[in-house]
Amino acid sequence: xxxxxxxxxxxxxxxxxxxxLKVTSQxxxxxFAGGSPDTDxxxxxxxxxxxxxxxxxxxxxxxxxGVSEGYEPLRNYVRxxxxxxxxxxxxxxxxxxxxxxxxxIDLATRVLTEKGDTVICEEPSFIGSLNCFRSxxxxxxxVGIDDDGMNMEKLEKAIAENPNARFIYTIPNFQNPGGTxxxxxxxxxxxxxxxxxxxxxxxxxxxxxxxxxxxxxxTIKSFDKDGIVIYAGSFSKILAPGIRVAYAAVPNEIIPAYxxxxxxxxVHTGVLNQMIxxxxxxxxxxxxxxxEIQKIYRRKLNLMCDCLDEYCSDFISYVRPEGGLFIxxxxxxxxxxxxxxxxxxxxxxxxxxxxxFMIDETAPCQYIRLNFSTPRDEDIVKGVKLMAKAVNE
Numbered sequence: 001x002x003x004x005x006x007x008x009x010x011x012x013x014x015x016x017x018x019x020x021l022k023v024t025s026q027x028x029x030x031x032f033a034g035g036s037p038d039t040d041x042x043x044x045x046x047x048x049x050x051x052x053x054x055x056x057x058x059x060x061x062x063x064x065x066g067v068s069e070g071y072e073p074l075r076n077y078v079r080x081x082x083x084x085x086x087x088x089x090x091x092x093x094x095x096x097x098x099x100x101x102x103x104x105i106d107l108a109t110r111v112l113t114e115k116g117d118t119v120i121c122e123e124p125s126f127i128g129s130l131n132c133f134r135s136x137x138x139x140x141x142x143v144g145i146d147d148d149g150m151n152m153e154k155l156e157k158a159i160a161e162n163p164n165a166r167f168i169y170t171i172p173n174f175q176n177p178g179g180t181x182x183x184x185x186x187x188x189x190x191x192x193x194x195x196x197x198x199x200x201x202x203x204x205x206x207x208x209x210x211x212x213x214x215x216x217x218x219t220i221k222s223f224d225k226d227g228i229v230i231y232a233g234s235f236s237k238i239l240a241p242g243i244r245v246a247y248a249a250v251p252n253e254i255i256p257a258y259x260x261x262x263x264x265x266x267v268h269t270g271v272l273n274q275m276i277x278x279x280x281x282x283x284x285x286x287x288x289x290x291x292e293i294q295k296i297y298r299r300k301l302n303l304m305c306d307c308l309d310e311y312c313s314d315f316i317s318y319v320r321p322e323g324g325l326f327i328x329x330x331x332x333x334x335x336x337x338x339x340x341x342x343x344x345x346x347x348x349x350x351x352x353x354x355x356x357f358m359i360d361e362t363a364p365c366q367y368i369r370l371n372f373s374t375p376r377d378e379d380i381v382k383g384v385k386l387m388a389k390a391v392n393e
Contacts, residue, residue: 008115008136029348029350030349030375031371031375032372033352034375035374037237038293038374041292041297042239043284046280046283050283054275062272062275063272064271065268066268068267069095069096070095070096070097071097074245074274074278074281075095075097077281078095082249086219086231087219088222088224092225092227093227093251094249096247096250097246098247098248100234100245101204101234101236101246104234104247105128105132105202107248108258109133110261111254111258112167112200113133113166116137116138116164117164117166118140118141119138120159120162120165120169121133122144122150122170122171122175122178123144124145124328124354125357126177129204130357139164141165141359142358145180148182148183148186149172149181149182150190155168155193156193159197159199167202168199168200168202169202170203170220171204171205171206171207172217173207173208174210174323176324176325177328179319180319180321180328181214181323191223191224194229195228199228200228201228201229203221203231205232207323210237210238210293210297211322212302212322213322213323227251229249230250230254231248231249232248233246233247234247237325238289238290245269245276297323304327307385308384312387312388314332316331316332326370328369331367337353337366344387349383349390352368354367
């Protein structure tokens with residue numbers, strides 16, 4: 001049979017990160033290509049206890065259909081938590097629970113764009129979000145990043161040149177893959193530009209709680225007196241990714257459409273998993289847990305940076321992130337980036353080519369993305385040494 005795919009999907013490519021991750025399952029492979037949290041950060045015993053409590057007390061309540069907007073006790077905890085930790089006021093917005101952070105991005109794109117509309121985003125940017133925008137037939141306009149996040153002069157120009165732009169997409173904290181943090185001045189300027197040009201800001205913040213250095217900055221959503229910011233966060237990085245529970249703080253006017261889009265997508269996020277997260281807030285010290293996992297990532301980030309400085313400084317440069325999971329490493333111009341990535345695979349080191357995060361994957365790119373959260377400490381040291389060895393070939 002001849003299958004005809006939709007126009008939106010016929011030319012789409014699988015995520016380069018996911019394809020490379022298939023290789024990382026080979027024995028002895030050092031995975032600098034991943035994006036998963038360190039499994040030592042998972043509160044496994046707590047999740048086991050909470051699951052047992054729920055299923056012993058009233059299993060039916062966890063196994064029935066749920067409300068599309070989310071399990072109300074969890075929504076209440078998230079509202080209070082976001083107000084306390086991020087300064088987000090819910091006078092003009094409310095919380096919707098989603099099945100992972102990427103769904104929050106997908107739902108926003110569904111309700112805000114038509115085919116051919118423009119989305120303005122950082123370049124490079126998260127491949128999952130780029131593919132989401134592509135799948136909805138959006139035109140993607142990239143804005144370059146500086147050491148302190150998206151370039152505001154280029155953003156202003158992009159807005160002026162794209163009157164059909166519907167929203168600005170940004171990862172303000174420890175950007176994936178760039179590792180940059182959007183400065184306070186730029187956060188305020190982005191909000192002003194969006195407000196003055198009738199644009200929504202989609203603020204994607206899955207890594208904000210993984211700060212390992214520097215001072216926390218206010219969310220863009222905390223400035224939002226006009227109801228123009230959708231704030232997306234996730235429990236994947238601070239609890240466990242397999243739980244697939246995330247959240248979005250959405251302006252009230254968009255809530256009905258967002259809810260319908262959620263119903264069309266998956267009806268609701270799994271009730272049992274939502275109940276686990278709610279009881280985790282109720283019975284455990286979440287802030288203390290976050291501080292503990294920050295220690296893990298601080299150690300691993302510093303270890304990888306120190307190794308890069310010692311073994312690879314003659315051909316790699318980078319901006320040291322203040323948190324998150326990734327380092328965006330620039331290769332010397334004399335090195336063929338794709339050939340280097342292939343050579344590393346021969347040495348059983350997997351990295352992601354920077355082209356995977358660009359809007360035009362055929363454009364020249366000298367960057368690779370390195371993940372420090374997945375590999376063990378000894379593999380970080382070994383892998384970086386092999387990176388230095390491979391470059392000589």
